[in-house]
Amino acid sequence: MSKEVRTRNGGQIVIDHLRLYGVKRVFMVAGESYLPCIDALYDHQDAIQAIACRQEAGAAYMAEAHGKLTGKPGVCFVTRGPGATNASIGVHTAYQDSTPMILFVGQVDAETEDRDAFQEIDYRRMFGAVAKWVAQVDCTERLPEYLARAFAVAVQGRPGPVVLALPEQVLWGKAAVEDVLPMQAAHPSPMVAELNQMQALLDAAKRPFLLLGGNGWRPEARQTVEAFAERFQLPVGVGWRRQECFDNRHPNYAGHVGYGLTPELAQRITTADLVIALGSRLNQPTTVDYTLLECPQPKQKLIHIYPDGNELGRVYRPTLPILADVHGFAAAVSELQPLNPPDRVQHVRDAHAHYLNSLEPLSMPGPMNLNEAASIVAKRLPKDACVTAGAGNFALFPHRYIQFSSPGIQLSPILGAMGYGLPAAIAAKLEHPEKVVVCYAGDGCFQMNMQELGTAMQQRLGIVVLLFNNSTWGTIRMHQEREFPGRTIGLGLSNPDFAAIVRAYGGHGETVTHTEDFSDAFDRCIAFAEKERLPALIEIQYDVEGITPETTLSAIRDTAIALQNVQ
Secondary structure, eight states: OOOOOOEEEHHHHHHHHHHHTTOOEEEEOOOGGGHHHHHHHHTTTTTOEEEEOSSHHHHHHHHHHHHHHHSSOEEEEEOTTHHHHHHHHHHHHHHHHTOOEEEEEEEOOGGGTTSOOTTOOOHHHHHTTTSSEEEEOOOGGGHHHHHHHHHHHHHSSSOOEEEEEEEHHHHHSEEEOOOOOOOOOOOOOOOHHHHHHHHHHHHHOSSEEEEEOOSOOOHHHHHHHHHHHHHTTOOEEEOTTOGGGSOTTSTTEEEEOSTTOOHHHHHHHHTOSEEEEESOOOOTTTTTTTTSSOSSSOSSEEEEEESOGGGTTTSSOOSEEEEOOHHHHHHHHTTOOOSSOOOOHHHHHHHHHHHHHTTSOOOOSSSOOHHHHHHHHHHHSOTTOEEEEOSSGGGHHHHHHOOOOSTTSEEOOTTOOTTOHHHHHHHHHHHOTTSOEEEEEEHHHHHTTGGGHHHHHHHTOOOEEEEEEOSBOHHHHHHHHHHSTTOOOSOBOOOOOHHHHHHHTTOEEEEEOSHHHHHHHHHHHHHHHHHHOSOEEEEEEOOTTOOSSSOOHHHHHHHHHHHHHHO
């Protein structure tokens, strides 16, 4: 006798499936366009936490960060029109960062569709270029089908965001339909012939380099890849904002590859005779504007391992393309041995030594040295602490000095989207309340989503924010001085008292202007955040001259002027 199927409205079908698929948290800004979903969440409070965010961009960032942390789709609900447009930055971030995410958007009723109705948007057109799949569900009975496909598309191949528009008549409509069980993700693996060819290329290489990237690394895959690097004596770098893919304290670690990398590491990659790119798309930041490897034909032999065939050969022509994800690759090479004993020990030692040298803090102009401050943070943080960062030159400091050790402890957008750090820190603390979570944010970056301090306060999340205040759009100032020296305009920021703002949200705020005062202030903020379970913030005021860890604005300007005079 068949099981009786319960009649439910569309909102109940959606939320029942989220619970079935193991979703334990949704990020949302409530809206009338998806009221049946909100009502259905009421019946699942024992399993699904509804996080009320202050603005849709913050909610979408939190969902994206959750996807990075867990490897499972982060879920966000927003209302139609303005809600969807606000959330679009999170979708774009998830797309470029290859993060699994699902955005549910309320939609107008079918009776008013195509009349330019109140807040109406064609979401297929709007999100078509920044999502893996965009669909509108026009029949309540088909919700299980669309939901199953959304979760599968978000995690298969190159992970990414899915957008589902939910019209009012679908959510209010009722249907007696069975749930569709979740699908187990597939992990493509290399073929035997490809492994043999890779062995031969490694055997012939004198200066190979292993470059890791991508999301969703599980500890077992990372450990297997570490052992692979040890057996084949490979220096290992991590792609732009992917430091957590490899233990930075490991003797094979060579450094962070991307904007701000050291000259020694850049030379090591450009002079390599073999580059193995595992999990990385070899995007523009990682290749430093496509200079570390020439495009489309690299001078180095290239083995490119990626789970989506559309990415293999898209920018670079690989010597050996391998369709596999990091887990499938790790399983395939777990017992792989070199054809001949490699003689690259010194090659690996030199690479790691150069990396260790880069951890020594450099000098900076002014009384506040961000290199010293970042070094202090690196030494004080527990190994499992999570560090988040938005976009701006301030992020170069944690990227350089903090040693990351395992997946899920670094959240930064490859996309370079500002306003990301605080929402990501909230998502991290919600997922791992026992861990120390530190957010790096610039004065401009922070103000794009600082209202989410209200979310942190409401959820009682003890995050620590390091707010870098140089009263300018620093990265753009750097570029402007390089291209149009001495002609800056539209870059200055008149800022509020950030320490007072966090205190208004019930948190702890301090202002630091000298290096020697930073250490104690940091300790106080960590202690407050953990004890009171509320946000703490240090506003770090510093000289705009110290624009990167290694150079100054004056040096950039002087070089640009000298080049103009030569021309």
